[in-house]
Amino acid sequence: MKRESEDLPLCSPCRGIYVLDRALLEVDLWVKKEEEGSTDERLLSEYVEICLRSSFNKMRTGRIHREDAILDMDFMFLSESVEAVIEVFTGVDSPQHVRFIASSSYFDKEILLFEGKCFQGKLFTHVVAVTVEEKLSIRLEWENPHLEWTFQDGVVGALSYPDDDSVPFYVRVFFAPKNLGRGPSRYDALEEEV
Structure with missing residues (x-):
């Protein structure tokens, strides 16, 4: 089987969280194995701290980069x-x-x-x-x-x-x-x- 892309789009969860100053986001991605008797494989397990720094209402991007996986995230701090x-x-x-x-x-x-x-x-x-x-x-x-x-x-x-x-x-x-x-x-x- 030939892979067309190395990208794996993740569309969920996409949710708002209440942030006063900093947020700690934990990422735990697994690859589910369909074969009988095989165990799922951890793709990425990391955390990142996001600081508010009063940059409201502006789209920002973040990246978690590891040897065999990269996770790109878009986020925005919305006032009110x-x-x-x-x-x-x-x-x-x-x-x-x-x-x-x-x-x-x-x-x-x-x-x-x-x-x-x-x-x-x-x-x-x-x-x-x-x-x-x-x-x-x-x-x-x-x-x-x-x-x-x-x-x-x-x-x-x-x-x-x-x-x-x-x-x-x-x-x-x-x-x-x-x-x-x-x-x-x-x-x-x-x-x-x-």
Whole structure:
């Protein structure tokens, strides 16, 4: 078998973490062996400390380099940000190849959430960080059409979604924390009504 590329794209986990000054990230990558009786092989096991140094809202890259593996990471410190929990469900009853991508007008790079075959039920849960009150777009590349949902912290439900009722995908996003000390949140009134 001939390998086309030495790259192994890792699209998960991609999540926001709360950082005051420094963050310690631990990386533990393994190669899963399918042969019976073989043990999995550790590809990379390292840690890296990331210092804030007040470089907010700027995309940065980092690299962990070892003798037989290199891991490149993109990261950004977002000031006044919230965590967006993205959940996608599908009613597709036969295997379909789909690709879900998250993007925000705040930064240029897109985040690959999922790529692969899907089956009926919950497809995935993914967590990303977005700037407070910034719009978050979830794009689905499926067959020929590109479908998109847009969400925003402080707004219940989707701001926009595909008009076609035959689309067998349901996307929802939850933002947290609900109140970052900005005074009363719009969520507070909603919680009192419920």
